[in-house]
Amino acid sequence: MVSLTIRRPDDWHLHLRDGAMLEGVIGDTSRHFARAIIMPNLVPPVVTTADAKAYRERIVNAIPAGDRFEPLMTLYLTEHTNPDDVEEGKRSGLITAVKLYPAGATTNSHGGVRDMDKAMPVLERMAKIGLPLCVHGEVTTPEVDIFDREKVFIDTVLDPLRKRLPELKVTMEHVTTEDGVGYIQSAGKNLAGSITTHHLIINRNDILVGGIQPHYYCLPVAKRENHRQALRKAAVSGDARFFLGTDSAPHVDPLKECGCGCAGIYTSINTMSCLAHVFEQENALDKLEAFTSLNGPAWYGLPANEETITLVKREEPVEFPVKIFTGAGPVTVFNPKFSLHWDVA
Numbered sequence: 500m501v502s503l504t505i506r507r508p509d510d511w512h513l514h515l516r517d518g519a520m521l522e523g524v525i526g527d528t529s530r531h532f533a534r535a536i537i538m539p540n541l542v543p544p545v546v547t548t549a550d551a552k553a554y555r556e557r558i559v560n561a562i563p564a565g566d567r568f569e570p571l572m573t574l575y576l577t578e579h580t581n582p583d584d585v586e587e588g589k590r591s592g593l594i595t596a597v598k599l600y601p602a603g604a605t606t607n608s609h610g611g612v613r614d615m616d617k618a619m620p621v622l623e624r625m626a627k628i629g630l631p632l633c634v635h636g637e638v639t640t641p642e643v644d645i646f647d648r649e650k651v652f653i654d655t656v657l658d659p660l661r662k663r664l665p666e667l668k669v670t671m672e673h674v675t676t677e678d679g680v681g682y683i684q685s686a687g688k689n690l691a692g693s694i695t696t697h698h699l700i701i702n703r704n705d706i707l708v709g710g711i712q713p714h715y716y717c718l719p720v721a722k723r724e725n726h727r728q729a730l731r732k733a734a735v736s737g738d739a740r741f742f743l744g745t746d747s748a749p750h751v752d753p754l755k756e757c758g759c760g761c762a763g764i765y766t767s768i769n770t771m772s773c774l775a776h777v778f779e780q781e782n783a784l785d786k787l788e789a790f791t792s793l794n795g796p797a798w799y800g801l802p803a804n805e806e807t808i809t810l811v812k813r814e815e816p817v818e819f820p821v822k823i824f825t826g827a828g829p830v831t832v833f834n835p836k837f838s839l840h841w842d843v844a
């Protein structure tokens with residue numbers, strides 16, 4: 500039997516939601532992952548340190564007995580965010596990053612930033628105290644084609660911001676294009692990127708060919724095959740600037756399977772099996788640990804986990820449920836469309 504032991508992984512971009520959904524999904528992450536950066540796009544969003552403290556408590560209370568899991572909290576940046584509150588959040592150890600959602604870019608982002616100038620006082624403070632900015636890197640201008648939103652964001656928002664504030668550490672989250680990969684590779688310092696599990700596996704055909712496939716729809720939307728290939732190369736390269744952020748984003752099926760389905764793919768439960776498969780296909784199983792367990796902590800200035808997990812390759816396919824049933828309703832699990840043989844022992 501083939502097996503692989505790596506340091507316990509972390510997820511550097513995760514949606515846990517709240518209430519019954521939180522209770523229904525958290526075990527799928529805490530089973531394998533030691534830590535995760537928790538996205539703040541609740542309704543209403545997590546905007547102050549006090550909000551984050553209360554949300555953290557709700558998360559900790561939902562962790563299944565016996566699991567060890569540390570939620571790393573983020574604040575949702577608005578045009579009214581108070582720099583002192585942000586600094587207090589970092590100093591107290593509660594806040595790991597601040598999240599920029601351009602207004603309207605994705606699920607629950609209407610309270611995000613419209614005018615970057617208004618966010619500058621907070622961003623300047625973050626640069627000063629060494630607090631990273633996580634960005635959903637898409638413009639929302641209606642003239643820009645949805646498949647070009649990431650590239651245009653880099654050219655018109657991210658690059659100018661980084662020139663204006665070179666000391667600000669920026670994580671480009673859920674990178675989906677070769678442009679994003681190239682921009683990160685060419686940046687001198689203070690820029691890294693997370694890559695999701697599903698963007699290593701699907702391209703835009705999976706959403707649109709043979710009928711519209713809502714469970715492959717997420718934002719940023721999956722792109723052409725050449726972009727998927729660029730993401731795979733970056734993920735398996737060992738380059739310390741790329742690490743896993745699953746962007747596992749549960750929505751109940753009725754909200755995805757309808758006339759205006761929302762964006763988000765649920766991958767927490769089978770992410771490690773999918774990733775081992777992808778890294779093996781790329782002849783790069785020796786780079787899996789860097790991607791899931793080493794590069795992320797190094798970027799966020801945290802120690803790598805001491806505990807390990809062992810992945811084993813089974814003869815028979817490992818079966819995952821088609822859906823999980825949460826108290827909020829059913830959530831369809833990401834189907835990679837190949838059989839999975841790698842299992843976390």
Ligand SMILES: NC(=O)N[C@@H](CC(=O)O)C(=O)O
Pocket residue numbers: 514540605606635716717718719746748749762763764
């Ligand atoms: N990725 C998604 O498609 N959806 C995320 C939001 C986000 O990360 O952009 C969600 O909260 O559902």
Ligand SMILES: [Zn+2]
Pocket residue numbers: 605635672673718719
């Ligand atoms: Zn996003």
Ligand SMILES: [Zn+2]
Pocket residue numbers: 512513514538746748
């Ligand atoms: Zn997300």
